[in-house]
Amino acid sequence: MLQKLPSFPGIAGPVVVIVMDGYGVPKSDVGSAIAAAKKPTLDSLFARYPHVLLRAHGSAVGMPSDEDMGNSEVGHNAIGAGQVYAQGAALVADAIASGAIWQGEAWQQVVAGAKAGRGVVHFIGLFSDGNVHSHIDHLKAMVLRARDEGVKAVRIHALLDGRDVPETSALEYLEPFEAFLAELQAGGFDAQIASGGGRMTITMDRYDANWKMVEQGWHTHVLGRGEQFASASQAVRALREKHPGTIDQDLPAFVIGKDGQPVGTIEDGDAVVFYNFRGDRAIEITRAFEEGAEFDKFDRVRAPKVTYAGMLQYDGDLKLPKRFLVDPPAIRDTMSEWFAKSGVAQFACSETQKFGHVTYFWNGNRSNKFDGETWQEVPSDVVPFEQRPWMKAAEITDAMIAAVQSGKYKVLRCNYANGDMVGHSGHFRAATMAVEAVDLALSRLLPAIDAAGGIALITADHGNADEMFELDKKTKQPAQNPDGSFKAKTAHTLNPVPLILYDNVSGGKLALKAVEGAGLSNIAATVANLIGFDKHAAWDASLLDVR
Numbered sequence: 254m255l256q257k258l259p260s261f262p263g264i265a266g267p268v269v270v271i272v273m274d275g276y277g278v279p280k281s282d283v284g285s286a287i288a289a290a291k292k293p294t295l296d297s298l299f300a301r302y303p304h305v306l307l308r309a310h311g312s313a314v315g316m317p318s319d320e321d322m323g324n325s326e327v328g329h330n331a332i333g334a335g336q337v338y339a340q341g342a343a344l345v346a347d348a349i350a351s352g353a354i355w356q357g358e359a360w361q362q363v364v365a366g367a368k369a370g371r372g373v374v375h376f377i378g379l380f381s382d383g384n385v386h387s388h389i390d391h392l393k394a395m396v397l398r399a400r401d402e403g404v405k406a407v408r409i410h411a412l413l414d415g416r417d418v419p420e421t422s423a424l425e426y427l428e429p430f431e432a433f434l435a436e437l438q439a440g441g442f443d444a445q446i447a448s449g450g451g452r453m454t455i456t457m458d459r460y461d462a463n464w465k466m467v468e469q470g471w472h473t474h475v476l477g478r479g480e481q482f483a484s485a486s487q488a489v490r491a492l493r494e495k496h497p498g499t500i501d502q503d504l505p506a507f508v509i510g511k512d513g514q515p516v517g518t519i520e521d522g523d524a525v526v527f528y529n530f531r532g533d534r535a536i537e538i539t540r541a542f543e544e545g546a547e548f549d550k551f552d553r554v555r556a557p558k559v560t561y562a563g564m565l566q567y568d569g570d571l572k573l574p575k576r577f578l579v580d581p582p583a584i585r586d587t588m589s590e591w592f593a594k595s596g597v598a599q600f601a602c603s604e605t606q607k608f609g610h611v612t613y614f615w616n617g618n619r620s621n622k623f624d625g626e627t628w629q630e631v632p633s634d635v636v637p638f639e640q641r642p643w644m645k646a647a648e649i650t651d652a653m654i655a656a657v658q659s660g661k662y663k664v665l666r667c668n669y670a671n672g673d674m675v676g677h678s679g680h681f682r683a684a685t686m687a688v689e690a691v692d693l694a695l696s697r698l699l700p701a702i703d704a705a706g707g708i709a710l711i712t713a714d715h716g717n718a719d720e721m722f723e724l725d726k727k728t729k730q731p732a733q734n735p736d737g738s739f740k741a742k743t744a745h746t747l748n749p750v751p752l753i754l755y756d757n758v759s760g761g762k763l764a765l766k767a768v769e770g771a772g773l774s775n776i777a778a779t780v781a782n783l784i785g786f787d788k789h790a791a792w793d794a795s796l797l798d799v800r
């Protein structure tokens with residue numbers, strides 16, 4: 254159990270942590286959908302309540318460098334655990350640099366498995382250097398190592414990004430990579446891209462939101478069914494022409510073929526490496542490969558017997574995948590765990606798209622609840638979110654208000670997906686509406702918290718809607734497309750996020766300390782203090798100032 258604070262008994266009512274996904278605070282308002290939004294509630298929060306800025310990117314969330322933007326996984330891990338762990342991106346890079354990955358049993362089984370079969374290793378994953386789910390350098394290192402260890406052929410199944418990297422950057426990755434493979438090919442090793450498609454079209458669904466995507470991915474990568482092209486870069490060019498204005502993440506699936514035959518279907522005896530390190534969008538395709546006849550999410554047509562490995566373990570509770578190349582961060586002592594051990598009842602809510610963020614990531618990548626936790630999922634729409642920028646903000650708010658009013662919970666948390674999910678679409682106007690939907694939600698939720706004698710901490714996991722255009726590096730003005738339109742930015746940002754203390758109960762006794770370098774990992778201890786507990790020894794410092 255956590256120790257009681259000697260000097261402060263905690264507030265009488267509940268503490269509600271509200272994560273506005275994708276809400277950063279930029280230095281300039283140029284291109285910010287947040288600045289352009291009408292948001293009277295948030296404006297008055299910033300004007301009237303204590304607030305500080307928190308670091309939410311780079312080393313503050315366990316990424317390899319401060320050039321790396323934050324993301325939902327590392328952000329929610331840091332908030333929930335109150336600590337910073339070296340994350341997948343860093344762990345994989347280190348394992349490759351040291352060579353430890355090649356010594357591991359999983360890699361050796363991949364190579365041995367392939368050699369015992371047709372000698373083919375398939376690599377499926379997100380094809381960019383976004384470092385949110387994957388990094389193309391990891392893929393290159395594995396292709397080279399497979400060749401050096403005597404694997405005959407590799408086939409790459411490339412999921413086009415445009416979501417963690419510029420929206421139409423696919424060819425900037427594909428062309429050099431095709432040249433890299435061509436050189437290897439000349440050495441007698443058979444290395445080719447075999448299939449691909451936009452990451453929001455195939456394979457990378459998450460949280461059971463839309464299994465159709467995974468089914469289509471299976472048809473593309475495994476069965477080799479779909480429109481055929483001679484190379485991946487030709488496929489991208491042709492598909493862009495056919496679907497003008499479609500950005501990389503939404504491009505249709507494609508298969509690479511020669512004389513009508515796909516070059517890289519997945520067959521019995523092959524090895525398959527899913528090279529994303531992040532779990533949320535890796536779990537469904539992993540299940541499709543690993544599960545036996547009990548698999549009922551779609552008709553696989555055929556389920557080849559392969560040696561399957563994930564880059565990391567994606568879910569420690571479900572033990573998924575069975576074989577993984579690098580150990581995940583061993584996240585321990587999360588706030589949910591210690592609040593549970595201290596008898597604190599907790600409530601978590603979001604819509605499908607962010608449900609795992611506020612439960613699984615928050616709890617240190619665990620899919621099981623701790624004692625006294627209640628989780629509520631609001632089903633997300635299955636549409637492009639620029640068409641419904643309000644998403645499920647109203648329904649999440651209804652659920653949160655009911656949970657606050659029930660009086661059952663001392664600590665509650667929710668995630669509003671809007672700023673992030675709509676931010677990723679690159680639609681400026683829809684993103685302003687997304688922020689407005691969150692503002693409206695807050696205008697309903699906060700009075701319910703007041704009525705319960707509670708306090709809210711309003712924050713975000715990383716930026717997104719705060720920069721909707723690529724900025725010209727020199728002028729800092731929006732970069733332009735050849736037709737004069739602004740170049741949309743779909744990725745997260747490097748900006749800090751707010752932490753607002755919404756407190757109408759302490760009469761000004763509580764404030765937030767401005768601590769140099771404070772980040773998302775300072776939130777857990779702050780919540781603990783608000784409910785009258787000292788922080789766990791492993792947690793970073795509390796920002797609560799009790800006067």
Ligand SMILES: O=C(O)[C@H](O)COP(=O)(O)O
Binds near residue numbers: 416
């Ligand atoms: O998976 C995604 O949608 C993006 O790569 C990252 O977004 P998230 O980290 O906010 O989920």
Ligand SMILES: [Mn+2]
Binds near residue numbers: 275324325326673714
């Ligand atoms: Mn996020």
Ligand SMILES: [Mn+2]
Binds near residue numbers: 275325673674
């Ligand atoms: Mn995002």
